[in-house]
Amino acid sequence: MSIRIGSLTLNSRVYVPPMAGVTDIVFRGIVRTIDKNCLLSTEMVSSKALMARPEARIMDLAKDEHPIGIQIFGHEADVMAQAAQMAEARGADFIDINMGCPVPKITKGKDGCALMKEPDLAKEIVQTVSSAIKIPLTVKFRLGWDDDSRNAVEFGTMLEAAGAKAVTVHGRTRQQLYSGKADWQFIAKVKQALSIPVFGNGDVFEPEDALNLLSITGCDGVAVARGSLGNPWLIPRITKYIDTGILDDPPSEIEKLALAFKHCLGLIQYKGLRVGTNESRRHMIHYTKGISHSAAFRNRLTQITSIDDAVKILSELAKQIAGNSGEEEFLKQAESLQQLAPIWNKAELSQISQKTKQMVQQS
Numbered sequence: 001m002s003i004r005i006g007s008l009t010l011n012s013r014v015y016v017p018p019m020a021g022v023t024d025i026v027f028r029g030i031v032r033t034i035d036k037n038c039l040l041s042t043e044m045v046s047s048k049a050l051m052a053r054p055e056a057r058i059m060d061l062a063k064d065e066h067p068i069g070i071q072i073f074g075h076e077a078d079v080m081a082q083a084a085q086m087a088e089a090r091g092a093d094f095i096d097i098n099m100g101c102p103v104p105k106i107t108k109g110k111d112g113c114a115l116m117k118e119p120d121l122a123k124e125i126v127q128t129v130s131s132a133i134k135i136p137l138t139v140k141f142r143l144g145w146d147d148d149s150r151n152a153v154e155f156g157t158m159l160e161a162a163g164a165k166a167v168t169v170h171g172r173t174r175q176q177l178y179s180g181k182a183d184w185q186f187i188a189k190v191k192q193a194l195s196i197p198v199f200g201n202g203d204v205f206e207p208e209d210a211l212n213l214l215s216i217t218g219c220d221g222v223a224v225a226r227g228s229l230g231n232p233w234l235i236p237r238i239t240k241y242i243d244t245g246i247l248d249d250p251p252s253e254i255e256k257l258a259l260a261f262k263h264c265l266g267l268i269q270y271k272g273l274r275v276g277t278n279e280s281r282r283h284m285i286h287y288t289k290g291i292s293h294s295a296a297f298r299n300r301l302t303q304i305t306s307i308d309d310a311v312k313i314l315s316e317l318a319k320q321i322a323g324n325s326g327e328e329e330f331l332k333q334a335e336s337l338q339q340l341a342p343i344w345n346k347a348e349l350s351q352i353s354q355k356t357k358q359m360v361q362q363s
């Protein structure tokens with residue numbers, strides 16, 4: 001079943017939505033090698049910050065990661081429209097506006113979920129941005145600010161009328177942050193009220209959860225955020241399960257370790273040794289979660305400062321899991337990954353960001 005978001009046709013019902021500090025080009029590259037069709041998004045990008053740094057690498061997109069959106073946040077309609085144009089020039093397939101972020105640093109400036117308390121401003125933003133770009137505009141929001149103001153149905157209806165071509169609804173209020181359970185029944189009400197595609201979001205960690213969410217909400221697609229951390233295989237497993245009812249086995253523990261290593265390598269290639277190792281620590285925690293007797297290894301992984309540290313700790317863990325053959329298998333996979341050409345081609349990406357800079361200087 002395909003989903004149409006304005007002029008964009010998707011061949012998957014699964015979306016890996018924005019996660020700040022996670023869905024960078026390296027993470028997305030990993031997901032894309034495992035699932036060719038799911039919808040992807042960047043991390044959220046500050047529209048205001050882009051005015052000073054239009055070449056920001058946070059909007060770097062690789063050639064092979066489409067379909068992909070760039071998510072922007074802010075509350076000034078004109079600034080948002082300019083930011084959306086920059087994102088369009090970078091090659092995004094759609095622009096998503098963040099109206100769901102609950103973090104005080106964001107909401108205190110009227111950004112993110114604070115816009116759910118200002119529907120007139122949200123409407124103006126969507127109208128202004130959608131008329132400034134040729135690609136579709138989507139919005140991601142929550143059920144409302146708090147339990148006394150669950151306005152997601154009216155809010156979604158307003159967004160559709162203002163020009164949004166799809167929405168993603170996280171089934172929690174801002175007040176809940178991540179506590180409690182996502183309310184899929186309430187997402188169903190939003191879906192019923194809208195005619196544009198709706199992605200239901202919240203608490204999908206297994207393929208069965210995705211199917212339940214889709215059947216309870218009637219949504220067109222499902223957005224899977226935390227469930228994909230250290231577990232990008234969940235995405236194709238969900239697709240297969242919702243399409244065919246067949247539940248593929250999760251990957252082997254050695255495969256998980258090899259992918260953890262690939263992720264670390266990619267982050268170092270793309271962000272440099274210090275930032276790359278630093279950021280890879282938290283990803284490796286996710287990849288190794290659930291592996292028995294791995295706590296001590298995880299502790300060591302939080303302190304790595306080089307690729308050699310990562311290989312050493314992960315290969316020791318592989319040995320613990322499956323003896324000498326596990327270690328050999330891990331090292332074989334790690335070596336073949338190191339020989340792969342980097343998928344994050346810096347020269348090409350910097351050319352793209354230079355083009356955006358020129359475009360802004362000319363405008």
Ligand SMILES: Cc1cc2nc3c(=O)[nH]c(=O)nc-3n(C[C@H](O)[C@H](O)[C@H](O)COP(=O)(O)O)c2cc1C
Nearest residue numbers: 017018019020044098140170202203204224225226
């Ligand atoms: C680390 C992290 C960063 C996030 N950053 C963003 C963001 O930049 N923009 C956004 O719209 N949502 C963001 N979210 C929210 C997720 O996209 C998603 O709505 C939420 O995690 C609920 O889905 P889940 O239960 O599948 O994780 C973030 C979530 C996490 C865990």
